[in-house]
Amino acid sequence: NATTVSPAHSASTASTLITNIAALVTNNPSLGDNSPLGLIQDAAVVIEGDRVVWTGDQSKAPATDNRLDAGGRAVVPGFVDSHSHLVFAGDRTAEFNARMSGRSYTAGGIRTTVAATRAASDEELEVNLTRYLHEALHQGTTTFETKSGYGLTVEDEARALRIASAHTDEVTYLGAHIVSPDYADDPTAYVALVTGEMLDACAPYARWIDVFCEKGAFDGDQARAILTAGKAKGLHPRVHANQLTHGPGVQLAVELDAASADHCTHLTDADIDALANGRTVATLLPGAEFSTRAQWPNARRLLDAGVTVALSTDCNPGSSFTSSVPFCIALAVRDMGMTPDEAVWSATAGGAAALRRDDIGRLTPGARADLLVLDAPSHVHLAYRPGVPLVSEVWRRGVRIV
Numbered sequence: 001n002a003t004t005v006s007p008a009h010s011a012s013t014a015s016t017l018i019t020n021i022a023a024l025v026t027n028n029p030s031l032g033d034n035s036p037l038g039l040i041q042d043a044a045v046v047i048e049g050d051r052v053v054w055t056g057d058q059s060k061a062p063a064t065d066n067r068l069d070a071g072g073r074a075v076v077p078g079f080v081d082s083h084s085h086l087v088f089a090g091d092r093t094a095e096f097n098a099r100m101s102g103r104s105y106t107a108g109g110i111r112t113t114v115a116a117t118r119a120a121s122d123e124e125l126e127v128n129l130t131r132y133l134h135e136a137l138h139q140g141t142t143t144f145e146t147k148s149g150y151g152l153t154v155e156d157e158a159r160a161l162r163i164a165s166a167h168t169d170e171v172t173y174l175g176a177h178i179v180s181p182d183y184a185d186d187p188t189a190y191v192a193l194v195t196g197e198m199l200d201a202c203a204p205y206a207r208w209i210d211v212f213c214e215k216g217a218f219d220g221d222q223a224r225a226i227l228t229a230g231k232a233k234g235l236h237p238r239v240h241a242n243q244l245t246h247g248p249g250v251q252l253a254v255e256l257d258a259a260s261a262d263h264c265t266h267l268t269d270a271d272i273d274a275l276a277n278g279r280t281v282a283t284l285l286p287g288a289e290f291s292t293r294a295q296w297p298n299a300r301r302l303l304d305a306g307v308t309v310a311l312s313t314d315c316n317p318g319s320s321f322t323s324s325v326p327f328c329i330a331l332a333v334r335d336m337g338m339t340p341d342e343a344v345w346s347a348t349a350g351g352a353a354a355l356r357r358d359d360i361g362r363l364t365p366g367a368r369a370d371l372l373v374l375d376a377p378s379h380v381h382l383a384y385r386p387g388v389p390l391v392s393e394v395w396r397r398g399v400r401i402v
C-alpha cells in the first residue's frame with residue numbers, strides 16, 4: 001500500500017530561499033563575522049531537499065525556485081538536546097514539593113519512576129514520549145538524545161530503547177542508572193547483569209552507553225567496568241559525572257574518550273585539566289540545578305580553560321522536568337557565567353559535538369536544514385526574554401514542521 005505524504009510535510013528537491021533574516025547564526029566563523037557563531041546580518045539561506053546549500057549576505061543570494069521572507073527575524077540552527085530521559089511513566093510532584101520545602105535531591109527518587117515505568121504498557125510509554133517530544137519540538141529541539149534507565153530489568157531496558165529508537169538515532173543504554181531495587185543486596189550481581197545479558201539485549205537498539213557515576217549509584221570501578229563492556233559491544237560512552245559530589249566520573253569519561261561528561265557541577269582543577277586536554281565535551285544541564293536548588297555548574301571556568309561546552313535539558317521527572325532548551329539558555333546566561341552567544345552555540349553546535357555529529361547544529365552548505373525562525377531580531381533574545389515562546393517556525397530536514 002502506497003502512503004501519500006502531504007506535500008507540506010515532504011522535503012522537495014526544489015530550492016527554497018529564506019531571505020530578509022536580520023541575524024543568522026551559522027556556527028561557522030568563516031562564513032560570518034569570524035566569531036564562533038559565524039553571525040551574518042541581513043542574511044539568506046538556501047535549502048535544497050533536506051540540506052542547506054547556501055548561506056550568506058542576502059544581496060548575493062542565488063536564484064531559487066521558491067522564495068520566503070523571514071520579515072527581519074533571526075534564524076538559528078535547530079537545538080540539539082544531547083541529554084534527556086524521556087521514556088518513563090508517572091511524575092514526581094510529591095518529591096518536587098518536598099524539595100521545595102527543604103528536602104535535598106538524591107539518586108533514590110529514581111526508584112519511584114522505575115516502579116511506575118515497569119507498570120506502564122508500551123502504549124503508555126509511547127504516548128508519554130510523544131508528548132514530551134512534541135513539547136520539545138515546539139520549543140525548537142530538532143535533534144534529541146534519550147536514554148533508558150527507568151526499567152532496570154533486561155526486558156524493561158530493552159523495551160525503553162526499542163520505543164526510543166523509533167523516534168531518534170541518538171539512543172543511550174542506561175541500565176546503570178541506579179542499582180536495581182531487585183539487586184539492592186548484591187550490586188555486584190547487578191553490574192554483571194548490566195554488562196552481560198542486559199547489554200546483549202539493549203545494544204542492538206542503542207548508539208551510546210551511559211552510567212550514573214555518583215554516590216548512591218555506581219562508583220568509579222563499577223562505571224569503568226560498565227562502560228568498557230559497552231565499548232566492547234560497539235557502544236560509545238557518555239557519563240553522568242560529578243553531579244552531586246566530587247567523584248571520578250569526569251576523569252573516567254576523558255580516560256575512556258567518552259563523547260560527553262554530563263552535569264560537571266562539582267569539578268576540581270584536575271577535572272578541568274582532563275577535559276581541556278581530551279576530546280570529551282562538558283554537557284551542562286542547568287534545568288537540574290534549577291529544579292533541585294543545587295549549586296550551579298561554573299561554565300565560565302570551563303570555557304576559560306578551553307573546554308567545549310554543550311547545554312541540554314536533562315528532561316526527566318526527577319531532577320529536571322523541563323523540555324525547554326530556551327529556558328536552559330536563559331539559566332546558563334543568568335546563573336552560569338555564559339554570554340548569550342556562548343549559550344546559543346552550546347545548545348546547537350555544542351550539542352552536536354556532544355553527539356559527535358557534524359551534520360547538525362550549524363547552518364552551512366552540506367549541513368542538515370534544521371533551523372528555527374525566532375520571533376525576535378536577534379538570537380540574544382533567547383536569553384534576554386526568558387520564558388517567552390520565541391520559536392515561531394521550526395524546519396527539520398528542509399521541511400517546515402511548526
Ligand code: NIG
Nearest residue numbers: 110212240288314316318319
Ligand atoms: O540526570 N542523575 C541521574 N539521572 C537524572 C535524574 C533522574 C531522576 O531523578 O529520575 C539526572 O539528573
Ligand code: FE
Nearest residue numbers: 083085240314
Ligand atoms: Fe540525566
